[in-house]
Amino acid sequence: MPSKSRSDPKPAEVADRLHSAAIHLLRRLRRVDEASGLSAPKLSALSVVVFAGPIRLGDLAAAEQIRPPSMTRIVQQLESQGVVRREPDPGDGRATRIAATPKGHRLLKQGRGRRVNLLVEWLGGLDTADIHKLEKGLVVLEQLLKK
Amino acid sequence: MPSKSRSDPKPAEVADRLHSAAIHLLRRLRRVDEASGLSAPKLSALSVVVFAGPIRLGDLAAAEQIRPPSMTRIVQQLESQGVVRREPDPGDGRATRIAATPKGHRLLKQGRGRRVNLLVEWLGGLDTADIHKLEKGLVVLEQLLKK
DNA sequence: TATATTTAGTTAGCGCAGCTAATTAAATGG
DNA sequence: CCATTTAATTAGCTGCGCTAACTAAATATA
Numbered sequence A, B: 001m002p003s004k005s006r007s008d009p010k011p012a013e014v015a016d017r018l019h020s021a022a023i024h025l026l027r028r029l030r031r032v033d034e035a036s037g038l039s040a041p042k043l044s045a046l047s048v049v050v051f052a053g054p055i056r057l058g059d060l061a062a063a064e065q066i067r068p069p070s071m072t073r074i075v076q077q078l079e080s081q082g083v084v085r086r087e088p089d090p091g092d093g094r095a096t097r098i099a100a101t102p103k104g105h106r107l108l109k110q111g112r113g114r115r116v117n118l119l120v121e122w123l124g125g126l127d128t129a130d131i132h133k134l135e136k137g138l139v140v141l142e143q144l145l146k147k
Numbered sequence C: 001t002a003t004a005t006t007t008a009g010t011t012a013g014c015g016c017a018g019c020t021a022a023t024t025a026a027a028t029g030g
Numbered sequence D: 001c002c003a004t005t006t007a008a009t010t011a012g013c014t015g016c017g018c019t020a021a022c023t024a025a026a027t028a029t030a
Helices: A011-034 A040-052 A057-064 A068-080 A102-125 A128-146 B011-034 B040-052 B057-064 B068-080 B102-125 B128-146
Strands: A084-088 A096-100 B084-088 B096-100
Touching: A011 A040, A011 A102, A011 B011, A011 B040, A011 B102, A011 B128, A040 A057, A040 A068, A040 A096, A040 A102, A040 B011, A057 A068, A057 A096, A068 A084, A096 A102, A102 B011, A128 B011, A128 B128, B011 B040, B011 B102, B040 B057, B040 B068, B040 B096, B040 B102, B057 B068, B057 B096, B068 B084, B096 B102
Parallel strands: none
Antiparallel strands: A084 A096, B084 B096
16 A cells, blocks of 8 residues: 555645646647647547547537537537538437547547657656556546546 | 546547547636636636735746736636736846735635535535545656656 | 857747536437 | 437637747957
């Protein structure tokens, strides 16, 4: 069992640091992800489409926690880049379903490769234990974000 | 999909999840922070100014990892809201130094309080062990971002 | 010393991503 | 059959990142 921290972290401090870390992480990843031609929000949306299969626009917006009009624009751009396509919803004439094209699958894979390369570079000086710590913190964060 | 922390997490997966978590965290915090009249980037910059004392614009931009023109605009808005002021750099006529006003200190404190309240709400279902995990992951992340 | 170069910051102008309000078209219900 | 609700889009706003080009001050050099 790994040693516990000596004192309980103050929520105020954790909140601040989490906020700051998220901002700086995204500012960095932005540059890497640019190489794919897809911004962070587009990559994130594409990831959901690839993973969650054909999905309605409204559901995709909800999953990404943005409003439908914002998702409409993102999908339009993804479509014009040929990484997703729209198909009519079989059971509902108002809705469209968003699906990833083969190019979309390929592009996401490549983008992931780039981030991994960067991360591997970053992780250069870290040992396995630190990676585990990072992953465990991530699990907690993901739980928080699900609610 | 989270992996078991038993096995070594794949960097590819960790990279993806970190990316996604950062995006979703910021989208949420954005709404909370709006109440302070300061966006996430402004709060982040103000935090550096409050913490690192009077600081030159270029250094502030570097600390925030954005370009000087972007920081110029942020500082202008912070100034017009009365939370920072500019003073001439004693030793360099080209440079200005950015300092936080009392109002700036106060506002940052209030904003922190709001985020803490939100976090406390989020943390409602979590135990101390989870908070520790989150904090430890954060330490690792912060190390990565320092480089 | 006088001129050239470098450096700090700003201005101008672009693109992307969020939002709300209003619109269109399809589904649903009285 | 018409009224209401729902899915998505369009229009238009704001904020924040960027590069390119400019001004002014500091520094280096002939």
